[in-house]
Amino acid sequence: MLRKDQVISIGAVIALLALWEIVCALGLISPLLLAAPHSIVQWLAENASSLDLWIDVGVTLRRVSLAFVLSALIGIPIGVAMGYFPTLEKVLTLPVDFGRSIPATALFPLFLIFFGKGEGPRVAAAVYGAALIIAINAMSGIKQANTIRVQAARVMGASGLQLFSRVLLPEAMPSILTGLRLGVSLAFVIVVLVEMFVGTTAGIGQQLMDAQTLYEIPEMYALIFIAGLLGYLINQIFIAVEGRIAHYVGR
Secondary structure (H helix, E strand, O other), rough: OOOOHHHHHHHHHHHHHHHHHHHOOOOOOOOOOOOHHHHHHHHHHHOOOOHHHHHHHHHHHHHHHHHHHHHHHHHHHHHHHHHHOHHHHHHHHHHHHHHOOOOHHHHHHHHHHHOOOOOHHHHHHHHHHHHHHHHHHHHHHHHHHOOHHHHHHHHHOOOOOOOHHHHHHHHHHHHHHHHHEEEEHHHHHHHHHHHHHHOOOOHHHHHHHHHHOOOHHHHHHHHHHHHHHHHHHOOOOHHHHHHHHOOOOOO
């Protein structure tokens, strides 16, 4: 049974698609600028079984997965250490904040110099952006741990390791998971963006640019839809994981 808000959302989407189709049918906007919904659906139906399409999706997801794993391995330890050791936070806050203000794509020429051609610079750009987001959220989670629980653990004689593993880490876990969710979403955006503007032979971003260059407008919009759907599904998966791991939040 659908909830009222879900019914409203579905109705709004249907109304928007109907308006979109009418605008295209009346020729109010050039088909070189806006593809009709039915032509986008038609392209998706015709290419749903295309091996090339799924290869491109797989390449993009592989890059995102690798970037996410590396960014988590880098960002979580740095963020946790900054939150746990005040001196380290003072030392690293300025570099982290400064680095976060520089778009990852702006540093791509630098990544090319360090990692050469191939997958290295593409993955490195995504790791750079995602790791900083993950680190900041991990640090915030440690710093915002419930002070009463921390003090109670200390009064009960908990060692530093016990305090960290049994109090601070569980307290910080919701923030860490949020950082991971934001990080993987940012990694996905950066990977697709890099694929679009930096020479590569496969990936959703590359095929999107090829479609735009050749004025294959229905294909272009279909690929945009696929990219958006993948990003949405990734986000929903991480929300579900958050709910299972951090189920104790608020209790």
